[in-house]
Amino acid sequence: MDSFARLPEECISAILSLTSPMDTSRFSIISHAFKSATDSDNVWETFLPPDYQQIISTSVSPVVYATKKHLYFTLFHSPILLHGGNISFSLDRRSGKKCYMLGARELLLSWGGCWSWTSHPHSRFSEVAKLKCPGWIHIRGMIKTQMLSSNTAYAAYLVFSLAGRFNGLESSRTIVRFVDPQTENSMIKTVESSEKLESEGTGKIAQVRGDGWMEIEMGTFYNGQEDNRAVEAWLIEINNPGGKSGLIVEGIEFRPVRGRKEREKYRKE
Known part of the structure; x- marks a missing residue:
């Protein structure tokens, strides 16, 4: 039996938010309960910079994303251009910095x-x-x-x-x-x-x-x-x-x- 299934998803999300983006991605294979929580916007919101909305609002091209997890991986895979296209912004893959x-x-x-x-x-x-x-x-x-x-x-x-x-x-x-x-x-x-x-x-x-x-x-x-x-x-x-x-x-x-x-x-x- 999946012992983690007994925990409310909010508890699992709270636990994951105290780890790292890379660890959270790995936890998705542990159990079905973790898989659901690792896709939660609440979890990935904690890994994004506090001012991420302000940053992406200044992008020279619209930043399109379906979920906060999608946004996180977009920002470390594909730097966005800011300030007239002369500065690029991205996230560090491991830390989200x-x-x-x-x-x-x-x-x-x-x-x-x-x-x-x-x-x-x-x-x-x-x-x-x-x-x-x-x-x-x-x-x-x-x-x-x-x-x-x-x-x-x-x-x-x-x-x-x-x-x-x-x-x-x-x-x-x-x-x-x-x-x-x-x-x-x-x-x-x-x-x-x-x-x-x-x-x-x-x-x-x-x-x-x-x-x-x-x-x-x-x-x-x-x-x-x-x-x-x-x-x-x-x-x-x-x-x-x-x-x-x-x-x-x-x-x-x-x-x-x-x-x-x-x-x-x-x-x-």
Whole structure:
């Protein structure tokens, strides 16, 4: 006999809401009682961000869904475009935390004359930035902490690709820091590191993403409960101003840190 069948569905829903989206999906195979509860709007409402309705209302295209579970899986499978199509929003598959990517048009690209704007068949955005002539490369993305999930460790990633022929893009420096959203003066925490855009040498290595782009971690930070600041991520000084070509920038993505050790590190700080 299915022992869970004795429990009211409201009790099962309450139990599931205290787990995770992935665990809830697995519980659907335990019993018929759990199968019914795992499809409940009440359960999946708890996994969606508190302001999800406000977020999807700003999508450039209507977000169509039949149930809250359907909406949840839609948002982690297919990022939606916001703010005129220059910012994308999605959910982290495991935790349901917010993920944002600032498209190239939302970034500060120093020495603008060194960049051209073009479409890309694999980009979620209408335009990407392509390095067209040598120059210092300074790329900055900034996001308000209130847009992100609270009490969550985040990492910033530069999302890019390389043209068939590229040169001078072996290494870079990155900075991730909190800033005052009014004055943009740096506050509290600065993280600097030496990165690698290729596999040679030491440092962090660029990874190939599931969407065909490459990414490299720029730094990490912890978004607390009452944060009302902004976070900026910089990539600066790739070697020298001469002899660089072939870099294509899609954007900078802010998404939750998944590693348990990394999350625990920020909880203790």
